Amino acid sequence: MKDEVITRKGVVTANHPQSAEVGLSILEKGGNAIDAGVATGFCNTVVAPFLAGIAGQGIMLVYLADEEKTVAIDFNAKSPRKATPDMYKIVGVTSRGNNIFEVENDELRSGPKGVCVPGTAAGLCLAHELYGSLPLEKVMQPAISYAAEGFEVRPYMTDRIANLMARIQSRPPLDKMWLPNGRPPTTVGGEKVVQPDLGRLLKRISQEGSDFIYKGDVAKIVAEYIQKRGGVLDYEDLAAYEPKVGEPMAVSYRGYQVMTVPAPIGGQTVLETLNILENFDMQSLGHNTPDYLHLFIECARHAFADRYRFMGDWEVAKVPIKGLLSKEYAREISDQVDLKKVALEPEIDEEPWAYYIERAIHDPWKYDPQPRPGGSSFSASADASGTTHFNAVDKDRNIVCCTHFGGFGDGGIPPGTGLYLNGHMGQLIPKAGHPNSVDGWKRPMTNDSPMMVLKEGRPILCVGAPGGRRIINRITQILLNVLDFGMGIQDACAKPTIDASSMYTIVDSRIPSKATGRLQAMGHRIRSAVSSPRVAEFARPSGILIDYNTGLLQGGVEVFASAMALGH
Numbered sequence: 001m002k003d004e005v006i007t008r009k010g011v012v013t014a015n016h017p018q019s020a021e022v023g024l025s026i027l028e029k030g031g032n033a034i035d036a037g038v039a040t041g042f043c044n045t046v047v048a049p050f051l052a053g054i055a056g057q058g059i060m061l062v063y064l065a066d067e068e069k070t071v072a073i074d075f076n077a078k079s080p081r082k083a084t085p086d087m088y089k090i091v092g093v094t095s096r097g098n099n100i101f102e103v104e105n106d107e108l109r110s111g112p113k114g115v116c117v118p119g120t121a122a123g124l125c126l127a128h129e130l131y132g133s134l135p136l137e138k139v140m141q142p143a144i145s146y147a148a149e150g151f152e153v154r155p156y157m158t159d160r161i162a163n164l165m166a167r168i169q170s171r172p173p174l175d176k177m178w179l180p181n182g183r184p185p186t187t188v189g190g191e192k193v194v195q196p197d198l199g200r201l202l203k204r205i206s207q208e209g210s211d212f213i214y215k216g217d218v219a220k221i222v223a224e225y226i227q228k229r230g231g232v233l234d235y236e237d238l239a240a241y242e243p244k245v246g247e248p249m250a251v252s253y254r255g256y257q258v259m260t261v262p263a264p265i266g267g268q269t270v271l272e273t274l275n276i277l278e279n280f281d282m283q284s285l286g287h288n289t290p291d292y293l294h295l296f297i298e299c300a301r302h303a304f305a306d307r308y309r310f311m312g313d314w315e316v317a318k319v320p321i322k323g324l325l326s327k328e329y330a331r332e333i334s335d336q337v338d339l340k341k342v343a344l345e346p347e348i349d350e351e352p353w354a355y356y357i358e359r360a361i362h363d364p365w366k367y368d369p370q371p372r373p374g375g376s377s378f379s380a381s382a383d384a385s386g387t388t389h390f391n392a393v394d395k396d397r398n399i400v401c402c403t404h405f406g407g408f409g410d411g412g413i414p415p416g417t418g419l420y421l422n423g424h425m426g427q428l429i430p431k432a433g434h435p436n437s438v439d440g441w442k443r444p445m446t447n448d449s450p451m452m453v454l455k456e457g458r459p460i461l462c463v464g465a466p467g468g469r470r471i472i473n474r475i476t477q478i479l480l481n482v483l484d485f486g487m488g489i490q491d492a493c494a495k496p497t498i499d500a501s502s503m504y505t506i507v508d509s510r511i512p513s514k515a516t517g518r519l520q521a522m523g524h525r526i527r528s529a530v531s532s533p534r535v536a537e538f539a540r541p542s543g544i545l546i547d548y549n550t551g552l553l554q555g556g557v558e559v560f561a562s563a564m565a566l567g568h
Helices: 017-028 033-047 120-131 136-149 155-163 165-169 174-178 196-208 217-228 235-240 267-277 290-310 327-334 352-358 468-483 489-494 513-521
Strands: 005-007 011-014 057-064 069-075 090-093 101-103 244-246 249-253 256-260 388-393 399-405 451-455 458-464 505-508 526-529 542-547 552-557 564-567
Touching (some): 005 564, 011 017, 011 033, 011 552, 017 033, 017 136, 017 388, 017 564, 033 057, 033 120, 033 136, 057 120, 069 120, 069 256, 136 196, 155 165, 165 174, 217 235, 249 267, 256 267, 267 327, 290 352, 290 468, 290 513, 388 542, 451 468, 458 468, 489 542, 489 552, 505 513, 513 526, 552 564
Antiparallel strands (some): 011 564, 057 069, 057 399, 069 244, 090 101, 256 451, 388 399, 451 458, 458 542, 542 552
């Protein structure tokens, strides 16, 4: 069990200890939460680019204490404007990972045809430009130093790199940097991972801003690299990219306001699940009792059925987003929930993201102001290859809550740039007619779910996690742990959990066998999972609670992960 961090001035949480240390150091130097968050994010791109590369994407919530205002920053990737489904040859269906269609040569997820316009550098720089207080060079210096001078890996990193050895070996020059002497770096003897090209890139960004990537010489090099290899992303795509800044998307839940970023992410499915659960008295069932778990699973499966059928980028495709988040719609769904037995699982003999792509079990269009579209309306997405999350709160109670990720060279590595290009086209469907189909200038659907909770206009909680599709249920349960059961954030992150995003319900092995047996008797198909520092069976959350009565901040993180909460 990890100790909860309790302090008054500021807290930073991150999935990587070096990144949390960097974020806290910025707070201690007088930076605000945005400075600390941006420093943490750039550090992630150095110490764990396989989870959060500089050529990746992300989303961020920012609370500005002086203005009493919450802002959403969407720096998701975008498909090239010339992208079309016929760029890819579908050679069959697949059960590999979380995909539906097998594409020839895996071109959707790797190589030049898999590259989206990246958003991470632009998003972090814009957040700092709008809301930071320290000079960008000072904020980025720790990341620059780690890249140029190197950093010593922690024990958990050695295991991670070993698992990625084949991938790293196939992507020069990653092998020279991440496999010194042909093997993962050791944790003794001062061996370091040095990334000189990335260090030079970050230095130029700190001096010139992200335009150096999107409109300068690097953009020209990247565009030429991709087009010579058969991709369609061009210089104009890079030059036209801008993160979106606007109001969050929110629903009410038992007197709280729960917010996420208005983008095709997992946060909308968290909000829909909460809307459905609000129609039931969760406290009366008791935390993690069989009846409680059954109700959660059923409500979550209804929300996932909608996600797999209807979700996508509503700026390009027809998506009933207002209908999906309607309270009336949630009440209609809640009436379909049987409190004593399973209603959805017996019908499904395949993974739900494949099953529901052809089937709608609800009609959110009845509650949406848009005209109902004709033709098909299918969704589904593949899991991202890696993700990370961080939070920061400062002494003035400014807040940053951010999830971001990158492809670690899935799309190639233009020589000398320091950019490990993404394969984010793999989050789209290579078949026309779906809200999440490949199309031009489109945001791929992701599972990211950074959430912020407000009470009487003031934020009391920020939370998020890495973990692919399992992020959605894990974050929903943490919100229930805090809002319905009054837990502290470390306790909320440590409680046994479940996940209902796939054909089987994955149950934390710490949940008593008697409860698991009761769920099976109700009709649930169960698989038990044992989490450990080396095996991530569930999403790995971190969060910060704010208590205005005591003036205290509480930081908490997943107990099995390397994640760290630090305060001062």
